[in-house]
Structures are given as C-alpha cells and as structure tokens.
Amino acid sequence: MQSLRSRLPPLNALVAFEASARHLSFTRAGQELGVSREAVSRQIRNLEDHLGVALFRRRHRALDLTPAGEELEAVVRQSLDKIAHTASALQRRRRPSRLTVTATIAIATFWLTPRLPRFRAAHPGAELRVVVSDAPVDMAAEGIDVGLRYGDGKWRGLKTRHLFDVESFPVCAPKYLEAGAPIARSEDLVAHTLLNLDGTPHVVEDWRWWLGGAAVAPTATLHILGFDSYANVIQAACDGQGVALGFSGIVDGLLARGDLVRPIADSRGRGQAVYLAVPADAELSPLARKFFDWVLAEAEAGRPA
Secondary structure: OOOHHHHOOHHHHHHHHHHOOOOOOOHHHHHHOOOHHHHHHHHHHHHHHHHHHOOEEEEEEEEEHHHHHHHHHHHHHHHHHHHHHHHHHHHHOOOOOOOEEEEHHHHHHHHHHHHHHHHHHHHOOOOEEEOOOOOOOOOOOOOOOOEEEOOOOOOEEEEEEEHHHHHHEEEHHHHHHOOOOOOOHHHHHHOOOOEEEEOOOHHHHHHHHHHHOOOOOOOOOOOOOOOOOOOHHHHHHHHHOOOOEOOOOHHHHHHHHHEOOOOOOOOEEOOOOOEEEEEEEOOOHHHHHHHHHHHHHHHOOOOOO
C-alpha cells in the first residue's frame, strides 16, 4: 500500500495554492506567506505538474480558477481550516491561562489597551497577547482566540458580534483651535493642516472622502500631513499639529479628558462598525469566553476608558 505522503501533492504547494486561490493573486499570496511572487508561481507550477491539470487561468494582471482549481480549492481550504482549528484547540488546552487577541491599530490603541487594566485586575493569572494589525489576520491559522475588527462584520470563516457603530468627525487639540484660524463650518477646514490616515485600505474614509461628503471640493492647496498609522495621526492631533478625523467610540476617552475637542459638530459615516470576531468553528476556552463577555459588557456600558 502506498504511503500517505506518496499520494499527497507537495504540502508547501498546497499552502501556496490556498493563498493564491483566496486572493486570486500570486503577488498578494506571496506577501501573506512572506515569499516572492516568483516563489509562489513556482509552487503552483509544481502542483499543476504533479496533478497534470491547470489550476489557474493566467490573464493580464489577473487570475481565475479553472474548474479543476475550484474543485481543489474547496477541499484544500476546508482541510487546512480543520487542521488550523484543531492545532489551535490543542494549544489552548496546553495553555488554558493564555489568551491571544487581535485588533486594528485604532481599536487596540484607543479602545482596548486603556481598558485592559480592568480585565487584568479581574483575571490576574491570565497571560494576554495582543496582535495589532490593520490587515486582516487569519485568526484560526494564527491561533488567535478573539478579534476586534472594523468593517461590515461579514468576514469569511468568522462569527461576529456588533459592538458599536462608527462615524467620523474633525478633532484637534484645544491649543490648536485657540491659535489657528476659526473653524465654524466644514468649508473652513481647507485652510488648516489636515492629519490624514494614508494607505489603500483607508482611502474610503480619508479627508478627501469626508470633505466630499460635506460638499467641500478639495483644492490644490489642501494641506495634508499623512501617516500610515492612526496612532500617529491622533498623536499629531494631540500635539497641536493639525485637525484629524476622530472616530466615535475610539476617541471618546480623549474627548472626555479634553485632550481633543470637536471644532464643529459635523459627522458622517459609511455604515461601518466595530465587531467582536471569533473563528467560526472554534470552541472558545473558558478564558476566551470571559474576555468575549467582558468586551461586550465594556461596549454596552459605553463609558470612556
């Protein structure tokens, strides 16, 4: 009888295939796996040679799965997900006092971290790890118990619970407002330094989007100071370097303490919210369940950190 290994395709190639099929991009698969596009492409060619079928239709700057690729993708994704879930469950049993959480930069910095002393005081024996990333994290594969994410709440492989809706509005330091030109309406903002959250994922909610929603046409003289981290944006605002977009529920503590103020009341949103997320097929450990319930209670209380 043939061994299992002799009947299986190369395992590294299967991992590369799953990422490529999910992203429909060798480049993005390589970025996720920490290898070059060419390395992913070679793995896929090796897998296709092993199976004797084409798995992708290679188009100009695009990929599509062939029928054979679609058939394999369904099996590989399900199998790798089950392996990841089982591995995570075994790790949690070995370390029942360890909890791994993921959150975006904004949520981790301004919502979660200031509240953590309350959770740690109630659970002093817990070993807590926080993975901070604005990019989506494969929670099952990375062994992450609970996530706090921003978006529409519809993420493949995750179960979600709504925490709070989010709208954005101008915020600045009191000293900046006192020293600068008056801000009485949205149109006045174009004369000020606008602290922007840069990067492709954020263009749908940056200053140009916000001003456009206020019927303010951005001009060639718009004064932008951009950062790729929301923590830097808010730090610059607190330092009096300009006006940032604050997110409701995220900057509430800074507003309550007077570190930031709202120069005008205007706000707008895209129907997005902050959600609790857990792997769909995972069973929460007792500690993860306590953390999950604690986050829900904190959000429902609605008090600043």
